[in-house]
Amino acid sequence: MDPIIIYITIGLICLIAGIIAGKIIFAENTRRTVEEAQFQSKKIIEDAKSNAENLKKEKLLEAKERFVQLKAEYEKDVLERNRKVGEGENRIRQKEQGLNQKTEQLDRQLKENDAIKTNLNRQIEVVNLKRTEFEKHQEEHIRRLEKIAGLTADEAKSQLIESLKQEAHTRAIAIQQEIVDEAKLKANKEARKIIIQTIQRTAAEQAIENSITVFNLESDEIKGQIIGREGRNIRAIEAATGVDLIVDDTPEAIILSSFDPLRREIARLSLQRLVTDGRIHPARIEEVVEKTKRQIEEQIMEIGERTVIELGIHGLHKELVRCVGKMRFRSSYGQNLLMHSREVANLCGIMAAELGMNPKLAKRAGLLHDIGKVPDEETELSHALLGAKLTEKYGENPAVVNAVGAHHDEMEMQYVISPIVQACDAISGARPGARREIMQQYLQRIKELENIALAYPGVEKAYAIQAGRELRVIVEADKVTDLDSDKLSFEIAQKIQNEMTYPGQIKITVIREKRAVNIAR
Numbered sequence: 001m002d003p004i005i006i007y008i009t010i011g012l013i014c015l016i017a018g019i020i021a022g023k024i025i026f027a028e029n030t031r032r033t034v035e036e037a038q039f040q041s042k043k044i045i046e047d048a049k050s051n052a053e054n055l056k057k058e059k060l061l062e063a064k065e066r067f068v069q070l071k072a073e074y075e076k077d078v079l080e081r082n083r084k085v086g087e088g089e090n091r092i093r094q095k096e097q098g099l100n101q102k103t104e105q106l107d108r109q110l111k112e113n114d115a116i117k118t119n120l121n122r123q124i125e126v127v128n129l130k131r132t133e134f135e136k137h138q139e140e141h142i143r144r145l146e147k148i149a150g151l152t153a154d155e156a157k158s159q160l161i162e163s164l165k166q167e168a169h170t171r172a173i174a175i176q177q178e179i180v181d182e183a184k185l186k187a188n189k190e191a192r193k194i195i196i197q198t199i200q201r202t203a204a205e206q207a208i209e210n211s212i213t214v215f216n217l218e219s220d221e222i223k224g225q226i227i228g229r230e231g232r233n234i235r236a237i238e239a240a241t242g243v244d245l246i247v248d249d250t251p252e253a254i255i256l257s258s259f260d261p262l263r264r265e266i267a268r269l270s271l272q273r274l275v276t277d278g279r280i281h282p283a284r285i286e287e288v289v290e291k292t293k294r295q296i297e298e299q300i301m302e303i304g305e306r307t308v309i310e311l312g313i314h315g316l317h318k319e320l321v322r323c324v325g326k327m328r329f330r331s332s333y334g335q336n337l338l339m340h341s342r343e344v345a346n347l348c349g350i351m352a353a354e355l356g357m358n359p360k361l362a363k364r365a366g367l368l369h370d371i372g373k374v375p376d377e378e379t380e381l382s383h384a385l386l387g388a389k390l391t392e393k394y395g396e397n398p399a400v401v402n403a404v405g406a407h408h409d410e411m412e413m414q415y416v417i418s419p420i421v422q423a424c425d426a427i428s429g430a431r432p433g434a435r436r437e438i439m440q441q442y443l444q445r446i447k448e449l450e451n452i453a454l455a456y457p458g459v460e461k462a463y464a465i466q467a468g469r470e471l472r473v474i475v476e477a478d479k480v481t482d483l484d485s486d487k488l489s490f491e492i493a494q495k496i497q498n499e500m501t502y503p504g505q506i507k508i509t510v511i512r513e514k515r516a517v518n519i520a521r
Contacts, residue, residue, distance in 0.1 A: 300325035
């Protein structure tokens with residue numbers, strides 16, 4: 001037999017024997033492990049049973065103790081409730097006793113009141129009898145008085161009431177006048193102090209604008225060039241600027257006429273450039289006018305920015321700044337609008353500072369109060385309401401909007417700065433030299449003043465003096481008494497105040513005198 005096969009066979013036998021031996025050893029180990037596990041499980045079960053018994057005993061003891069504790073608390077609670085119930089029963093018994101006592105007292109009082117009521121009824125019957133007798137005596141007395149006086153009671157009462165009413169009305173007017181004078185004296189004293197301080201601290205310039213501008217020439221020969229062949233140059237200038245050019249016999253001068261100062265300024269600068277350049281024809285005229293308009297627009301923005309910077313006003317919308325610049329070329333009653341607005345702004349700032357208010361806000365409202373006079377488009381709104389609309393559109397403070405709209409009483413004043421702006425506007429417009437008044441309007445106002453006074457009975461003559469700042473009324477002494485003079489002065493002042501518009505204030509003086517004239521012969 002081959003040795004290799006023998007060796008292989010022996011190796012296989014050894015391998016099989018090793019595997020069998022391993023399985024036998026594994027089985028033995030497994031058996032031992034199972035026995036140990038069974039022993040451990042029996043031990044664990046016995047320990048669990050022991051622990052469960054112990055835990056059961058402990059829980060039973062705890063339950064018994066908790067039951068005893070709850071029982072004691074319940075008994076304590078029951079005792080406390082019983083005690084409170086007993087106290088409540090005692091209080092109820094005491095209240096019942098008190099109510100019984102009060103009931104007895106009320107019964108006694110009712111019996112006493114019945115006796116008093118009976119006594120009062122008897123007294124009322126006696127009083128009614130006496131009143132009936134008194135009324136009879138009174139009627140008899142009234143009949144005797146009517147017979148003696150020749151008047152009925154109603155007629156006498158009406159005459160007495162009318163007499164008392166007239167006397168009361170006269171006294172009321174006198175007292176009212178005294179109260180008004182006293183209030184004015186106190187209020188005017190402080191207001192005059194503030195206004196005088198404000199005016200004294202403001203340096204106002206006088207700038208009067210006209211509706212015409214005179215353009216001076218070096219020689220009359222230039223007039224022909226400005227007129228052009230068959231007047232085409234002057235027509236082109238008038239069409240481009242909207243200004244009337246008046247070329248007359250005035251030596252070395254041409255008159256520019258327009259209601260709009262801005263147009264007159266554009267025409268003046270355009271003429272100045274055309275004359276300096278020497279080339280005057282329609283195409284050149286249109287080019288120069290357009291260039292001048294752009295320059296004026298830049299100048300307007302520059303004037304507006306310089307104005308707000310000088311006044312210390314910040315954050316103003318660009319369109320409002322432009323409107324402020326346009327005010328330089330507008331006038332109102334002959335007063336330059338920008339100078340007037342600057343003056344009002346300074347007055348408002350000073351007055352607000354004197355009154356302990358915000359001077360910057362007041363100055364802002366004063367500058368913008370007439371912004372509605374320089375609109376880009378025509379509108380039917382008044383300048384105050386249009387100004388309020390513009391300021392509201394561009395995000396101004398509600399106090400500024402209200403002050404602009406209310407400075408002519410066209411809106412209700414809702415902020416304190418509104419009357420300040422109104423007062424400063426009146427101060428600026430009423431100062432001497434600020435405004436020009438057309439002679440016809442001035443005479444009409446004077447005549448209206450005198451006619452108001454002459455409409456009252458007893459007025460003999462009326463004279464408006466001191467440029468309409470004082471009205472002197474001469475009354476007939478036989479028809480108007482001294483008390484009536486006070487009443488007449490007060491009523492005329494109220495009527496003027498309600499029916500007329502005027503700058504400043506008007507003093508009404510009523511003169512009553514009695515003259516006795518005799519002639520010695």
